[in-house]
Amino acid sequence: MLHELTLSGLTAKLAAKKVSSREAMQACLDRIDAVDGQVNAFMSIDRDDALGQADAADAALAKGNTHAAQPLLGVPISLKDLFCAKGQPANCSSKILGDFLSPYDGTVVRKLRDAGAVLFGRLNMDEFAMGSSTENSAFGRSNNPWDLERVPGGSSGGCAAAVAAQECFGSIGTDTGGSIRQPAALCGCVGLKPTYGRVSRYGVVAFASSLDQVGPLTKEVRDSATLLGAMSGHDPHDSTSVPTDVPDYVAELGGDLKGTKLGLPREFLIDGIDPEVRAAFDAAVKQCEALGAEIHEVSMPHTEYGVATYYIVATAEASANLARFDGIRYGDRVDGDDPFSLYCNTRGQGFGEEVKRRIILGTYVLSSGYYDAYYLRAQKARTLIKRDFEQVFETVDALITPTVPAPAFKAGEKMDDPLQMYLSDIFTISCNLAGTCGISLPCGFTSEPKLPIGLQFLGKPFGESELLQIAHAYEQATPWHTERAAL
């Protein structure tokens, strides 16, 4: 079946003219019709637009355009609901944006279009990327394809669920504290968070500007390499994007792990890791050793401050970033007698509980008299965490850790306990604070029920190529990436 192909499998068939982009697109739509009623990954799909783009890709292929020049030519890719694409909604799974349609294409969207991708569908997420389960979506949660009773993780939960349910050949999400890697781990797919500044943020609705980074979710490592290559590079519209060369990530894949030094951070192997997760992780470490990697135990002493630091920095930035949703220029407006009550009514009714909680928290930590105690201290802690990474990368090439302490949890299980929910990101958060890159890929399954377990590698700044090589070597030596959820 067409939808079962990987991204690279599809491009091979497209290049050989064995299938058309329209057939691939139609296969995704058929698959969505068949399973998305259970998975609920997609919030909306503009089918005519999708098929129109596929036809245009077929015309380009017929004209002789190649995947060497356009690596995604004819490949259906889906977007998290916070990417701005001209004429399409960007609800961020929130009610507050109403019937807003983006008046412009963001840079990632433009680059993916330039690479020939057929961009379709808006994928569910936690409202404004705040959450770890998609339960904070204003339009209902997505379900984990491995067990529909369970969450797919978040905030890019729709992205991971769609890939795991084989409804698209890859999806694009964002990762602020683990929002790509954590759902990738919970859904058994590959999720890559690039280095801060690697991919432009222009046209990505911001949650926490200094932490947000765009990345791919795919069935295999090679496909993430393809998508990353298409999206990366300096963007004059984003002054935080970095003007360094973009390697050919796909061409650099291959090889084993001989001589690769992997750091095992002591502080990550805490009590409370699910035993099956721990066992799968230990086995993965052994597998890497068997592939030639040297394992070094390392220390990252400020790891324990990660979650607290994150929830100050991220919420502070979010409190400013989300201020613009005020009902004045776009989105839903709930009127009031004066501007102040208009704001209160619009934002009071438009935002969900978690978003309000974080806005209030962020507003508090920036308030006069509290700034030094919270925001300034968090910035200092952030510097220390960054320094931890700099120090370990002097001796090792990458870090190896579990992605999440436990497999996918049941829907509703943690909704009454935000703190427990926040701890789901404990292994992913420090990578965002340090601004380095990280990847999650499958490394096994729990037994009863069968749920995916994620393995995380954390790489040096702008070391995506090496990170992908390591992940690829592990992936190719293990069977986990070939397993699919039975829907």
Added chain:
Amino acid sequence: MEYETVIGLETHCQLKTKSKMFCGCANQFGAEPNTNVCPVCLGMPGVLPVPNERALQLTTLTGYLLNCEVPRFAKFDRKNYFYPDVCKDYQITQFDFPSTTTGHVDFEFGDGIERVRITRAHIEEDVGKNNHFAQHSGVDFNRAGVPLLEIVSEPDLRSADMAYEYLNALKDILIYGGISDCDMEKGMVRCDVNISVRPKGEEKLGVKVEIKNMNTFSGVRRAINYEVPRQIETLESGGTLVQETRRWDDVAGITESMRTKEHAHDYRYLPEPDIMPLKPDEAWLAEVRSHIVELPLARKQRFVSDYCIPAQDADVFVGNVPLGGFFEKAVEGAKNAKAIANWVINNLQARLIETGTTVDELKFEPVAIRELVGIIDAGTISSKGGQEVFAELFENGGSPVVIVEAKGLAQVSESGELDKWCREAIDSNPGPADDYRNGKENAINFLKGQVMKASRGKANPQVVGETLAKLLKG
């Protein structure tokens, strides 16, 4: 009791750039509402600000012109507050690390020169404009994102008049540097006034009142002149002042309370994560420094001391920079700077205004004015002849010497022909000649006229007078 007034000003002025601070939209006044806008300056979801390099250069140049320090590290911050004209509900500004700090402005006030210290000059974005209609309100975002310089003074001003002169001096500096057009009519300059009073001799500052958003300098002067007695009267009558923000009602001529300290905004500043900190290097700063211009006051002082021209003349050359530049070239190596200044101000400037032309469009070189004054001083031509030469110069260009030659304007000063005309005039007019000899000095003017007539105006009137007197007495 005698009181002292203490005033500090925060002056906002729009920078003279082609595009806005963080996007490519035109920085242009007077367009139809919401036509100079884009997703960035409308604060659409997902947009990012990218600083305008020209605006950063003008900010730093301002720092140099105001004798400021220019730190090697500066950054942008977000100032959070909800208001319909603030498209993102935060304004991008500079909080704790501004682009320029600690400078001063010297300006003429009363009989001397005063100095006001400058706390900082930083860059931020302007906000939109709320318009209120009968049934609804609208916001025009054309102005949103226009680069805005905020110049903060220390509380060094002591009166309304002093504040007024400081503002004018500041405006002249900004226009001089090409920083801003400072067009008040177009709202390019706006002021917040911080004002307090204290018993004379007291060190401690009194309770501060801020008057917000004044858009004329005369308004600032009137507001201070209203506010100072109000504060003093309150204190004198045993009342207490509260720290507050007040609004100036220009029609009523009064200030009224907007909000007190308890209701002041908490702007919750945070570092702008979308823009990297600014770390100007030496090459960048050197490029900015190459655009430093002489300031108005320094120029005036230099003109007065170097050229020994009156202050009023120097003021003309400060007010009209191209004309002053022309004067400086004309006066090079000349003996009679005052005469050159007169020609440039009285004749050249007048003709430029009459004809609506500029110094750049002149058909003759500055040296021509020097030559013109030279031949007048040498007696080669009369000053009346000079007017003719100048008219020709202005009309068709050329060189004064050539024009004198071509038009036969040279005066006759040598004896010979001139002696002959004088004798003829005396012989033909014995009456006036006798009158002169009998002590009626004025009678010589008639004879002079006859000689000028006979010479068709070419005789040097001064020499004619001397010759006639000699002949009549001899």
